[in-house]
Amino acid sequence: MSSRETVSIGLSAAIVAVEANRPSVLVVAHGGSEDALPFGPFDPAHHRTLESGLHKWVGEQTRFDLGYTEQLYTFGDKGRHLSSGRGGRVVSVGYLALTRKTSGEKLREAPDTQWRDWYHYFPWEDWRDQKPAMIETTILPALKKFVKDAPNAEMAELRRERVNVCFGEGWDEERVLERYELLYEAGLVEEFYRDSGKALKGAGQNTSLGTPMLFDHRRILATAIARLRGKLKYRPVVFELMAPTFTLLELQRVVEALAGLRLHKQNFRRLVAEQGLVEGTGKFSAPARGRPAELFHFRREVLRERPAPGVRLGVRRGKLS
Amino acid sequence: MSSRETVSIGLSAAIVAVEANRPSVLVVAHGGSEDALPFGPFDPAHHRTLESGLHKWVGEQTRFDLGYTEQLYTFGDKGRHLSSGRGGRVVSVGYLALTRKTSGEKLREAPDTQWRDWYHYFPWEDWRDQKPAMIETTILPALKKFVKDAPNAEMAELRRERVNVCFGEGWDEERVLERYELLYEAGLVEEFYRDSGKALKGAGQNTSLGTPMLFDHRRILATAIARLRGKLKYRPVVFELMAPTFTLLELQRVVEALAGLRLHKQNFRRLVAEQGLVEGTGKFSAPARGRPAELFHFRREVLRERPAPGVRLGVRRGKLS
DNA sequence: ACATATATACTCGAATTGAGTATTAAGTGG
C-alpha cells in the first residue's frame, strides 16, 4: 500500500516589466537550449511559505528583488514537466511578479539572464498594429484540420466550438491560456512533440508557432499574461510597472502592450481621470517634439475609496487619431 | 546540503450546491470535532493529474461524482496546516466543485457526510435580508482595537486601510478571502488561536466568529466563495447548480444565495434574457400560489456566441418590490 | 508664420443601468 512515489514542488515565476512598449519577461539560460523562467525546488525545511522559497530562488538566479507577486496556478500533469533527472513527480507552482525595469537595476542582473518580449512566445497575441496575419494564414487552417481529424463527430463539434471561442469572431484578449492549450493539443507548438515523443507532423513544414520554453514554462507564462490582462481592469496593478511619475500616454502604452490592443486615447484618459487613479504633479515632460504632457503619479488612496478600481480599457474600433 | 524535509500534497475540495436558497458545502466528519472539506493526499504513482487524484478522494469520502471543478489556490504556509501526525510539510491545493443537489443523489452520500449552509462559516457574508448586525456590534469594534494595537503608526495606517476596504463603505461581495484573512490576523476566528497556540484573548468573552473548520479549510472555502462570486458575473457557471429547467425567480434566488445580496427582479430578468443565457420551454411551473412562471433552460450556445457571458448582477439599492 | 506633433477639452448619440409603475395570470375565501 506504500507504493508512494515522492513529490517535489517546483516554483517558477513569470517576472514581467514593460519598456519601450515591449512587455518583457525575465528568462534564464538554464543550461539547455530552451528559454526558462527562473525556477527551483521548494525546500520546506528552510521556508515558511511558498513565496519566501520563491524569493530565494529568484534572488539566486537573477539577483532580482521582486515586489508585487501573485500565485497563478499549480500544474501537476505527468509528462508536461519532464522530471529533472529521475525520482519523483514535480508539481509546479507558478507565480506572476511585476517590476519596474529601471536602468540601475540592469547592472545587478545575473549574466545568464535576459529580458525578452513576451510576444516572442505568443506572436498571435499582439493585436496592437493589426490582427496578426499568422492567424488567418497558419493557425486557422491548421485548426480546421484539427477539427476534421477528431475521432468522432461529438469531439469534432467540441473542437469546433473551442476554435471558435479562441480564434473566431470577437477577440477576447484574456483567453491566452485557452488559446495556448488549444494550439498545444492541436500539435502547433513544439512542446507538444517534446512532451509526447511524437514526431512533428509532415517534418518538412515547420508549423511550430512561437518560441518554445523549458518544461511547462510557456504554459505558466500564458497563465501569467491571461491573469494580468484580466486583473488590469479591476485592480490598479499597472502602476507596479510604471515609474513613479509618467505621462498619460506612457500609461496608455503600457496598458496597450499588456493587453495587446490599441485603446482610444481620449476615452482612456477620461476613464483614468474619472476613476481618480492618477493625480497631476504640475510638472511636465520634455518631449523631443510635440506639446509637453503633464506628469502624473498613482493615487494610492483610490484603494480605500473605490471598491474595485482598475484601468478600464476603452477599446478602440474606429480609425486611429 | 540535503536537509530536505519531505513534502506531501494535500487535495481539498469545496463542493458547492444550492437548495432552498441556501448555498451549501459538503463537509465530512473527519474523526475530529471540526468540520472538514473532503480531502486527502495526492499519490503521484496512481494519478496522472492533480484533478484525477482529487476525484478519487472525493469519491471515496463522499461517494460523490463531481462535475465542474476548478483549481483555486495552493496554500503552503507552515503552521496553518498542522501536519497530520509527524513527517513533512503539507502543501494543500484547493478546488472548487459545483453540483446539483438532487434528492436522488442524497442516498448515495456517505454517512459521515453532510451539507452545510456556507454562511455558518461566514455569517458576516450574508447581506440578503440586511447588513448582518454582527458587523457593527462585534466586528468593527474588535477591528478598531486591532488597528489601535498595531506596533507602530505605519502598521496602524495599513490596518486601518484594510479594515476600511473589507468592512467599510461600499460592500464588495467578492472580498471574502480578504475579510477572512483580516479576521484571522485580528484574532477573531478560532483557527488563529489553534494555529498559533496563543490563548483566546480575555478568555471569558467568546469573540470567535463563525464555525471553525479543520486545518486551513475555512480559508479554502473563503477562496471558493470569492472565486464563485466573481466568476458568476462573467461566465455562466450558475447553471451548473441549477436543475435542467427552472423559473427565472429560482435562478435569481440561487444567484442571490451565492452573492449574498438581493437583486432587482425586473432588471435581473432583463439582463439574463438580453444576454441570451436562457430560453423558454413553453412549459410552466405549478406554484402553491401566484401566477405560474415559465420554465427556462440554459442555452449552451451562448458559449459560442458571446465573448464573456455571465449573470451580471443588477444589484438593487432601493426598496423591495 | 506655418507645418508638424502631441496634449487636452469638449460634444454627441447609442447603449447600459438603476429604479420604478403598470398589467397579467393564476389561486383563495367569502
Add this chain to the structure above:
DNA sequence: CCACTTAATACTCAATTCGAGTATATATGT
C-alpha cells in the same frame, strides 16, 4: 363570481457610461 393576494411579466424613464469624434492648445523646427 368577485375582491384580494401573490407572483410573473411588460413597459417607462432618467442617469450614467461608452465609443467615436471634432476642436483647440502648446510645443518644436524651419
